[in-house]
Amino acid sequence: MSDTTSTGPDHGVIEGAPSVPPPVGEVAGAPRLSPAEEARTLLARTNVAALASMSDGGEPWASLITYGALEDGSPVLCLSQMAEHGRNVARDPRASVMITAPELPADPLAVGRVTLAGRCLRPADARETATARAAHLAAVPAASVYVDFSDFALWILRVERVRWVGGYGRMDSASAEAFAAARADPVAGAAAGAIAHLNADHADALLTIARALGGYPDASAALCTGLDRYGIDLSLDTARGRAPTRVAWSAPLSQASALRSASVELTRRAQSLLGVEGR
């Protein structure tokens, strides 16, 4: 990753750790998803999470739950009173859910995850019950079998605290307000496919982008390692060593279908800057 949002202490200088060659040209740069946007993106990518609730004896109890989400990102759970976690939140509303990105990398601690902590409350009235029920069913179609069983109830986790971890060294907190106001990255679901396609079929274009806009005119190869609505992450080979960089799209993307035209536009702009003919 080309930067980090970690604000905490470090493990200290590691002797012999390789240094990263700095850019020698101008870098177009790109904002990153905010911690609140990262949190909302993880929330939107799956429907399964771990719940920490308070057991009868006062011990923290981890269990599996499914969820949908309200517009403001509040997770909607559907829990049975026959299950320990259902009785737990009815007794004590304090709870948190931890959501993990659906793709688990080889090193599990490199995975993105977020903890949303707050209070599990029943919907306030019939209208909110209907909204919560619809949100849960939209995300968890299988719940239609049991959502109306008398032992099941809908719970809305009112989020008070958000802690996002993007992998090693990328982590930050978000306020409840920022979380509620943020929206999921519309590109997230298509990112893995787009990255594979760019690396397989457009290595030349990635290298041109890296040289013209990524600050590394001396790059000899470029690999796309990530992308989101704001920009594209590249890992570059140079004679000075391997370096990461990040380049912004000309404007933030509002839907996944805009990825193709944004990639083409970025490539043409880079070609024009380098005076290279497009293919």
Added chain:
Amino acid sequence: MSDTTSTGPDHGVIEGAPSVPPPVGEVAGAPRLSPAEEARTLLARTNVAALASMSDGGEPWASLITYGALEDGSPVLCLSQMAEHGRNVARDPRASVMITAPELPADPLAVGRVTLAGRCLRPADARETATARAAHLAAVPAASVYVDFSDFALWILRVERVRWVGGYGRMDSASAEAFAAARADPVAGAAAGAIAHLNADHADALLTIARALGGYPDASAALCTGLDRYGIDLSLDTARGRAPTRVAWSAPLSQASALRSASVELTRRAQSLLGVEGR
């Protein structure tokens, strides 16, 4: 599944629910993995789990952890004091971990999972530290990078309570003693591949087994839906409807490599009982 280990209350009779045709022949049957064996099997299948710890304000805090395990099944965590969960267990040892089977089915609540609750304690002495360190590194090779950083510490979750959920209607508790004494199913890692192979290439053999040993001489098709060291689960088509059954291997398997000979033996025994020629 042909039976259930649920001992709790039911959701009540569901009007119009389809009935399952009973066996009309003798069923060889098979024990199932005990809840303690199911728990140990889940523990052995992966190295990533959700931790519920107690946050500074007394709220349950869900986070992602990696783990190895001691011989008695105690999970060994390696947590940074820079992370909230590391500070949590240092302040309050009460914690639980929830482990989910690596293969997530289309309906997430059908997945096997187990919650292990107890207390996170530091290794008692240098010898236990070495054992715990080795157990963690064996399961989480990437931890070799940070296990000796000064902010990281090893924690052993001393398991006091075990709650296993095998999916809808399959759930039970295990005592701490049973959990410590049980061993993981040695066949679990190879089960998915073996099931796919049996269904793709040995449908005839499965049907013969179902007819001769599964109690359904009137079965017209058989699909393998699961297997473990004790036996094989089948889903059968009959003129009376679809039925599950389960058949024991001649003896419990002690390693995955025994699956092939056990399947052959079971098929030959079934063929002999039916007077059918083997292929």
